[in-house]
Structure formats: structure tokens, C-alpha cells
Amino acid sequence: MSHETLSTILFLVFVALTLAITFWASRNTKSAADFYAGGRSFSGLQNGLAIGGDYMSAASFLGIAGIIALSGYDGFLYSIGFLVAWLVALLLVAELMRNSGKYTMADVLAFRMSPRPVRTAAGVSTIVVSIFYLLAQMVGAGALVGLLLGVHSQAGKIWTIIAVGLLMIIYVVFGGMKGTTWVQIVKAVMLMVGAALITLLVLGKFGFNLSGLLGDAATQSGKGDAFLNAGLKYGTAAQGTWGKIDLISLGLALVLGTAGLPHVLIRFYTVPTARDARKSVLWGIGIIGVFYLLTLVLGFGAAALVGSKTIAAADKAGNTAAPLLAQKVGQDIFGDVGGTVLLAVIAAVAFATILAVVAGLTLASSSSFAHDLYAHVFKRGAATERQEVVVARVAAFVIGAVAIALSIFAQSLNVAFLVSLAFAVAASGNLPAILYSLFWKRFNTAGAVSAIYGGLISAVVLVIFSPVVSGAPTAMFPDADFHLIPLSNPGIFSIPIGFLCGYLGTILSKEYNASKYAEIEVRSLTGLGAEQATGH
């Protein structure tokens, strides 16, 4: 049997299992709290796994391993930003959000503000961030099927995007938060087991001598010691000082973006108490941290055992580094059959990874559409729970369909930058609004609206005029050139702009509600009046 057939079978087993979970979840999804927040009945460990499943995208599994395999140390820089970011979520956001919100990020932002403008801004930002992220994942899925299953035709890629899109729509429409969470838990376990297995085999080949592994990686890469240091991908010598500032800008967006990503934030509502939210982030940090340490070994292992040249020949971005490594160590240790099996396993895990992440994104955006825009902006809070859930399901279908269409349109474009753009928007618009809401007494409607739009617009505009959109061979539109700024990552400008807009908007408006601030402050720190779990 070829690895393509075996991968497809394994993947279909995953799809069958997750569809079974989805239909079980759909029978237990009745109220709005079930659909949006899984009845708030997940344990800290379950939600911690789901956080890992939601967060460890194909970009971080295949992408980071690939960057390390081709450019060495720079891939590690990426993963450190992704991990440290969780401390912002743990210390400042998770518990307080759980105590003061209900279903969406906007619940916290609109708590003491005029609801319509704030919910509109938060809804727009949620949908924009989620769609950016979604597009990058779905276009990536189309490219991956070519690499992993040997489907290179245009039609094959388009059908893959459609299939991924339809599955994610089914998970969300029928399973709601319950189904999506279980899909993420299953995926997180598969990904951790798969990555740990390959890591052990790789380390075993080097007699658990990390220094030996690094030495071979440096030699095989053809770049020597530079391979073990920063600077082959980000802030290279050729890019000069701007390149190094770009690296810092990326680092800022990664570390501050996570705690402002809507699909991450709504995970805190799925547990019964703030203490469980804390536990789930602790589990999440443990799982995500171990995972990134595994990808470090996978990336350097791929460079050492497969060789950077072979990896670059298979895919310019190095996305097949981890699967090729799985095949190589499988072959070396268990023979040809072993190689085929391991490659198939890792390919199936990669697809499971994409599905779990896109489902989380679709859920976050459809929840925000139904709860923020439909129920509170259009209906001014007069919608029934039942209507809200129906609208959320329809929205999931529509957003899924739009994402499929946009991904098909964008599949020949280089849209990998959309992931870091999503982080930059979350760090520049959402995070200032969240932190000010929770901690600044004087904060008001004008401040919240200015922070969100200021951060969102400045990040997007800076990226439109950056080399990732035009004026470079790797740009989204390589043949056009309207770039004005030498930075690919807007964070270093847009994050301060977001915070500043929030500050100025606030002090230029007289609005201020002391009693609502007392409520959110007491509620966020004590859990008094917080939403309770629904029992079944």
C-alpha cells in the first residue's frame, strides 16, 4: 500500500470519529450556552488540550519545523513568541474574561459601554481576524494535499479546500462549541503523540546527544554554525537594520497577539469557573511548550537526516520537512513499511490539525456575528436565545462558504503572512481594548471604539504598503510594486497606535460609568455574578 492510500485511510478514520462526536454533541447542544460555550462544562485539562488543539496550527507544526529545517534557529524564535504569549493570557486575561463575559470577546468590551458601537467594532475585528487566519490555513491545506498525497492538479487543490471547508462547517453548525472542542482535544492528543514519537526516534538515532544532532544539522544544511544562530531568515545581513527591526516587530505581535485572538478568548468560557480557566491555561502552556520543544528537534532532525537541499526541493517553504523526516527515520529503523506508515501518520495528523483549527476560527466568527452583530446591534438585545443560535448556525455556514470562495481565489497567492497579520491586528486593536476594559476605570465607549479601529486599520494599512503584499518576489502580488514601508510586520507601529488611540479616545470623551466599573472590577476578580455552568 502506498503512503498516500494509508494517509487517506487514517484521515478518513479521523473524519469518521470526529463526525460521530459532532452528531453526539449536536444532540446535547440545545441552549445558547451549549452552542457558544459548550455548556461551560469542560474540565481544566480538557480545555487545556483544546487550547493546544486550537492553537497548534499546521503553520506551527509543519511551518516551524520547516523554517528550522531550512533556516535553522530562526524557526525557534517564532515558537518562543507563540509560547511566552500565553503568560499574558494567564496573568491578565483568562480568569477575568471568564468571570465578566458570557459568549464573546465583546461581552467584556461592551460591559460598561454603549453596546452598539462597541459590539460593532468588536464583531468586525473578530470576523476580520478570524477570516485572515482561516484563509491562511485553508490555502495551506490546498498546498499540503499536493505535497502529502501527491495531488498536484489545480482541481485537486480546489476540491481539498472545499472538503476542508465543508467539514469545518459541519463541525460548527451541528456540534457548536461542544463538538469543536472535542475535535480539538482528539487532534491535540494525536499531534502530541505523533510529534513525540518522531522526536524520540530522531533522538534515539543520535544516542540522545543533542549536540551531535545540532552538529550534523549544521553540516548537512551547508551553512555551518550560522545555522544554529538567528539571522538566516529574519533580519538577514542583506536586509540590514530594517530587517532586524522587522524581527522585533514580529516578536511583539506574537507575544501580545495571542491574548487578543477571539478564537482563543472564547475558549475561556467553556469551563465552569475562573479557577478552571486558570487550570486550562496552565495545561495549555505545558502542552504547547512541550510541543514547540519537540518541533525544535524535528526541524533540526530533518536538516540533519533528510538534508536542507532535499527538503527545499520538495517544497520551497519547507512544509514537508516533518513528514519527510518521519519517512526517513521510519525507513532507517523499521524498513520501507515503517517509513510508509510513519509518513502516512504524520500526513493524517497534519490534516486533522488544519480541520481542528479552522473549526475553532469559524465558531469564533459565527458566534460574534450572531451574539454581537445580530442580537445586540441589529435586534438591540431583543433576540431570543433560540433565534441567536439559529443565526449563529446560518452564520457559520455563510462564513464557511465565504472562506472557501476566498481561499479558492487566493490559492495561487502567497498568503502565509495572514497568520502574522492576524496576530498583529489582535495585539494592536483587541488587546488594548481588553486590557483597558479590565483595568482602567476611566475607559469608555469612544476609547474602546478608537482602540479597536485604530489598531485594526493601522495594522492592515501598514501591511498593504509592505513588501509582503507587493514589491518583492515572495509577495502576494509579486508583479506589482506599491510598497512604501520596508517592514513586513506592522506590530512595532500598530500596537502603540492601538494603545494610543484607546487612550486619546477615552480622555477626549466625557463618558464614564463608575458603578459599571465597580461591577466589572468586582465581578472579574471575585467571580460574583459570573455565568454558571449549565447542567445536563
Add this chain to the structure above:
Amino acid sequence: MTVQHDPSVYERIQAGEQFQELRRRYRSWAFPMTIAFLVWYLLYVVLSGFARGFMGTKLFGNINVALVFGVLQFVSTFLIAWAYSRHAAAKLDPIADELRDGTESRDEVGEGAK
């Protein structure tokens, strides 16, 4: 289901000494620690950009400063997360529980499911 409290309940608690102590304990731990780990992380990123000679110094075998510094970011993240959970369980949770349970049991005003 949510218990709706009269707004004045929150203002009364907020003004109380116990809540002010909870707020002080939370902020005086979380805020300086956030600044500390952000500075520690930015130091790492800035050195990765501007001090590559130093980062490339080999310590033992092929293990260089850059790798050790990166792994230390993981270690510090795990330690800070663990320290926060200890701090929260010992210093924050007892006061939060007391304020919440005390208020919920003797709260006669504005009760009712949403």
C-alpha cells in the same frame, strides 16, 4: 443561569477593605511580573537581532548561547506560570471565595435568574 445583583452591591464590595486587599495582591503580582517577562523576552529578541556574535558563542559542544537563551525562555515561562498558580491559590482565591460566597448567601436584593 446567572444571579443578578443590585449594582450597589458591587460598589459596596469595591469600597470594602477586603476587596481593596484582593485587588492590591492581584495587581502587585501580575503587573510587575508581566513587565518582567516582556522585558526578558524582548531582550532575547533584540539580542537575536543585534548581538549575533554573542548569541553564537559556543558553550559546550554545538550548544550555543542562542539555544540556551531560547530554552531559558521556555523555562521562565513554565516557572512564572507555576508561580502564578501558587500565588493565586494561596493569596487570591481565599479572599475571592469569601467575598463571593459571603455576598451570595446574604444577598437579598435583586435576586433572580436572568
